[in-house]
Amino acid sequence: MRLMVFFYYLTKNLRVGLESSHTGEHDSKFLFYGSSANQLNAMNATIDALKSKGEAVTAIAASEARGTEEQKARYQPCYFSVSDELKAIALLVSRGIGLYQVLKRRRSESASWYFNHFCKPYVCLVYFERLLKEVRPEFVITSNDHNVENRCLLAVAQKMGVRTVYMQHASVSEVFPALSVDYAFLDGQAALDVYKKCRGNRPAHFNGPRTVDVFLAGQQKPLNFFRRNGASCVGVALNPLDDGDAVVSLVETLRRASVEVCLRWHPRQDEEIVRRLRTAFCADKGVLLSNPNRESVSGFMEKIRFLVAGNSSIHLEAAIAGVAPIYFESTAVDQPDYYGFVRNGIAKHAVTGRDLLDMLSVEDSSWPNPASVRYYSASFHTEWEGREGGLVADCLLALRNGETDLMPINPISLNES
Secondary structure, three states: HHHHHHHHHHHOEEEEOOOOOOOOOOOEEEEEEEEEHHHHHHHHHHHHHHHHHHOOOOEEHHHHHHHOHHHHHOOOOOOOOOHHHHHHHHHHHHHHHHHHHHHHHHOHHHHHHHHHHHHHHHHHHHHHHHHHHHOOEEEEEEEOOHHHHHHHHHHHHHHHOOOEEEEEEOOOOOOOOOOOEEEEEEHHHHHHHHHHHHHHOOOOOOOOOOEEEEEOOOOOOOOOOOOOOOOOOOEOOOOOOOOHHHHHHHHHHHHHHOEOOOOOOEOOOOOHHHHHHHHHHHOOOEEEEEEEOOHHHHHHHHEEEEEEEOOOOOHHHHHHHHOEEEEEEOOOOOOOOOOOOOOOOOOOEEEOOOHHHHHHOOOOOOOOOOOHHHOOOOOOOOOOOOOOHHHHHHHHHHHHOOOOHHHOOEEEEOOOO
């Protein structure tokens, strides 16, 4: 069954008859890749800033991540050629049996439920090697450092001597891999503190960069300040682990108190849960639905006055936009306040439904604390706020040109050995 899922992944990304599946600039200095809508949103402004300066940029995205016309115009889809797939199948035949046996012996559940994910590198490594040979970039930029596709790209780039760049797209965790790139653009000190704790997560056999130049460049998704625009809705945002019935119950509680709700699910939300939410509230004019594949985070924030969510990095985005974040667990979690937003003064904690309704009745202009927000997003209330994409672009150009004295911000050298 898991192999069938893998072969579906191969066939849905196949473009028959095209060995070179990408159009546009070859010899682009900058190659961007994203595998989700959130990743693309973190890179958009930097891509646009580089292009505005006359730079050749190639931007590639997983086909399912290109949900809007704007994203389709900015990013070319990731397509496998026939030879990519034949090479991948050859690797699967020659190595897959041994891999399955090792997984079955060490982690039986991984072999049973996730074997298709372990097979993905067979095609991703082949595809990215071809892509880099076609484009011949000086820098490879991605905004994820732990998904299979992104790590395959970074591995190929490092093998070929291409400089690697990571741009943070969401809050990070101590279970993440150690930073394994040449340059990392992190949101703020909070992310750097976490990645320092991740240094022990590096595999013993790793041969890539062991010293990373880290830039604290601020949160990269474009957000405007909306706090006093008269919005009356309460935003409810899900994460992929939220239970659909629990979210429905939460929204119904808010509606019984005559609270207008704007409900937004995660881009990777289970489709069955999305259908459950659509069915539950399709007839309620007091509940707006925000599809993350069609509406930007900024568009969502513009509609709301408060943000209610559990363990999700959207709390930080709300705080930057001037929307008051409230941490509330509609679904029980193993690690409450996983990202430290309550502990570090970004979000208030509502333990019960009554607590939540009480918080929604109070407008507190001092919440959240700007210093707390700046700990997570270094550009907050600075000259670079709202221009973070241009900041990253300027740093990349200075690195490309060897003009480190012209860096708009100074890097922090993080030794990963």
